[in-house]
Amino acid sequence: METPNWTVFYKINSRETDDPPQWAGTGWEFFNTEEAATQCYIWRIASGDEPVKRPYHSADAVHLATH
Numbered sequence: 001m002e003t004p005n006w007t008v009f010y011k012i013n014s015r016e017t018d019d020p021p022q023w024a025g026t027g028w029e030f031f032n033t034e035e036a037a038t039q040c041y042i043w044r045i046a047s048g049d050e051p052v053k054r055p056y057h058s059a060d061a062v063h064l065a066t067h
Helices: 034-046 058-063
Strands: 006-013 023-031 050-055
Touching (some): 006 034, 023 034, 034 050
Antiparallel strands (some): 006 023
């Protein structure tokens, strides 16, 4: 399997209430290009989540689906 170059990690906020948003979980997405990672990052902000975009690190491997 090819190793990705970028990771977008985010806290997923519940859409059930806006004041304040309730934390509902975490998500991990992986990308080969910075452009794709940036688009995901921007979309996650617009969705009300709390993303972090960063270069892929070997510690992220536990979050990759390998099956």
